[in-house]
Amino acid sequence: MSADHWAEGVDRLLAEIGPVTGASRVWIFQLMEVQPDAVVQDYVFEWASSEGYRQLNQKRFRFFSSPLKDPIYCRLVEERQAGMSHDFCIPVMPPGPLRSDLEGQAIESMATVPIFVNGQWWGTLGIDDCERPVSWRGPGLDLLEAAGQLIAAAVYRYQLSHRSRQIELFHKVADCGVWEVTLRNGRVWCSQALKTALGYPETYPRVSLRRLLARLHPDDRAALRARLRGLRGAAESTQFRLDARVRLAGPSWIWHEIIGEIQHNEAGRPVAVAGLLLDISRRKQGEQQALAASQLDALTGALNRRGMTRHLETLGAAMEPGHVILLDIDHFKQINDTHGHLVGDVLLRTMVERLRHELRPGDGLVRLGGEEFAILVGGMRDEQAMALAERLRRSVDADPFLVEMPDDDQPLRVTMSISLGVARQDDDAFQSPEQLMAQADQALYAAKHAGRNTVQFFSAATEPRAVNLDTE
Numbered sequence: 001m002s003a004d005h006w007a008e009g010v011d012r013l014l015a016e017i018g019p020v021t022g023a024s025r026v027w028i029f030q031l032m033e034v035q036p037d038a039v040v041q042d043y044v045f046e047w048a049s050s051e052g053y054r055q056l057n058q059k060r061f062r063f064f065s066s067p068l069k070d071p072i073y074c075r076l077v078e079e080r081q082a083g084m085s086h087d088f089c090i091p092v093m094p095p096g097p098l099r100s101d102l103e104g105q106a107i108e109s110m111a112t113v114p115i116f117v118n119g120q121w122w123g124t125l126g127i128d129d130c131e132r133p134v135s136w137r138g139p140g141l142d143l144l145e146a147a148g149q150l151i152a153a154a155v156y157r158y159q160l161s162h163r164s165r166q167i168e169l170f171h172k173v174a175d176c177g178v179w180e181v182t183l184r185n186g187r188v189w190c191s192q193a194l195k196t197a198l199g200y201p202e203t204y205p206r207v208s209l210r211r212l213l214a215r216l217h218p219d220d221r222a223a224l225r226a227r228l229r230g231l232r233g234a235a236e237s238t239q240f241r242l243d244a245r246v247r248l249a250g251p252s253w254i255w256h257e258i259i260g261e262i263q264h265n266e267a268g269r270p271v272a273v274a275g276l277l278l279d280i281s282r283r284k285q286g287e288q289q290a291l292a293a294s295q296l297d298a299l300t301g302a303l304n305r306r307g308m309t310r311h312l313e314t315l316g317a318a319m320e321p322g323h324v325i326l327l328d329i330d331h332f333k334q335i336n337d338t339h340g341h342l343v344g345d346v347l348l349r350t351m352v353e354r355l356r357h358e359l360r361p362g363d364g365l366v367r368l369g370g371e372e373f374a375i376l377v378g379g380m381r382d383e384q385a386m387a388l389a390e391r392l393r394r395s396v397d398a399d400p401f402l403v404e405m406p407d408d409d410q411p412l413r414v415t416m417s418i419s420l421g422v423a424r425q426d427d428d429a430f431q432s433p434e435q436l437m438a439q440a441d442q443a444l445y446a447a448k449h450a451g452r453n454t455v456q457f458f459s460a461a462t463e464p465r466a467v468n469l470d471t472e
């Protein structure tokens with residue numbers, strides 16, 4: 001009996017048993033539930049020697065409930081639960097509800113064996129003889145018991161294959177893979193679809209744990225190890241979730257969520273870790289886009305203050321000596337007043353493009369607000385940072401800015417200049433980001449005070465901004 005065609009196989013087996021035993025009917029009841037006061041079963045298979053003996057399609061046998069009132073029936077159920085077979089010759093049975101019920105079905109003799117699947121009472125195989133009040137002890141019951149075991153094996157195989165099909169279906173629908181690692185020997189079991197996604201041939205017998213872990217991004221592998229270590233002693237919470245980059249068959253890292261649970265044996269010892277691998281790349285992409293957008297200035301696309309904090313953290317983590325170049329457009333109020341705010345907006349956008357042209361990909365360009373910008377650079381000496389600031393100044397001063405005007409063939413030409421202040425991030429651990437910005441601001445003020453369109457480096461001797469506000 002193959003797992004796929006198990007039902008046809010059972011039908012064929014019942015059709016063999018019937019003629020061999022000379023029974024009127026061979027049947028299988030599947031157990032649904034043993035309730036405190038009743039047993040619920042369903043009539044699921046039948047072979048009948050003639051049409052008159054057929055009962056399978058009768059409504060009264062659909063999910064029928066047999067009350068546990070009759071002591072004889074109660075004992076019968078208990079004994080079936082314990083794996084015992086029975087045979088009954090109805091005319092010599094003690095009177096009671098069970099005998100009346102069997103007589104009501106015109107049964108003269110009957111034999112039954114319980115079917116056990118994976119240690120559980122799954123159902124009952126029986127034969128009814130409606131013509132001969134005989135005993136079925138001996139070869140008849142032996143044959144039935146052997147058939148019961150064959151059916152149990154077929155049901156078990158079907159359940160396993162059905163379960164693995166459900167898992168594969170779940171995998172397809174939920175974009176996930178199912179896995180289990182046996183801790184004793186590090187053996188890995190993967191669902192078929194996960195094995196395929198990892199690039200292994202379908203016939204590959206086993207995936208090695210080392211090769212599976214090698215598919216995890218090193219940082220996430222360390223996080224997974226830490227998570228498992230943390231759970232080792234935990235009595236209750238044995239589940240974990242981790243967002244991790246996983247390299248499947250291709251070369252790129254794809255975000256997955258690993259959901260796992262540690263499984264324990266009866267002695268409470270961890271024996272396996274099993275769980276799911278869910279593709280969350282679309283969710284991550286959305287999150288990253290939202291995060292990136294929240295760190296950008298909407299008008300110019302430069303970083304905003306939040307983006308600047310993040311950029312400073314990155315520079316700090318890389319332990320790079322950093323410089324801040326603060327720059328402010330000269331007389332921008334006048335430009336706005338002359339050409340209007342819309343032109344001013346276009347100029348701010350073009351300014352960012354022009355500045356960006358002079359910067360390296362890793363440098364941070366921040367719009368602090370209005371017409372004030374900050375540039376965060378790492379890995380430069382003071383002279384290099386000053387040279388960059390000078391290059392920025394010249395790139396703005398060198399050529400006028402062109403703005404396309406809707407009612408004019410010729411673009412509007414606007415000459416602009418910027419003033420810049422440069423400050424160095426000291427090794428001094430007491431210098432906060434705010435102090436660094438304040439120093440760059442003092443240098444910028446000095447540049448404005450020196451006549452604009454110039455660069456100043458902060459030194460302790462640079463005049464604080466507050467001193468000469470009235471003379472601006």
Ligand SMILES: Nc1nc2c(ncn2[C@@H]2O[C@H](COP(=O)(O)OP(=O)(O)OP(=O)(O)O)[C@@H](O)[C@H]2O)c(=O)[nH]1
Pocket residue numbers: 299328329330331332333334336340341342343344345348369370371448452
């Ligand atoms: N078009 C436009 N203008 C802005 C924006 N944000 C701020 N401004 C203008 O920028 C101008 C800044 O003027 P001020 O702070 O007086 O400085 P300034 O005229 O550049 O003079 P100095 O900095 O001393 O050279 C103001 O007119 C603001 O309205 C914006 O998003 N778009």
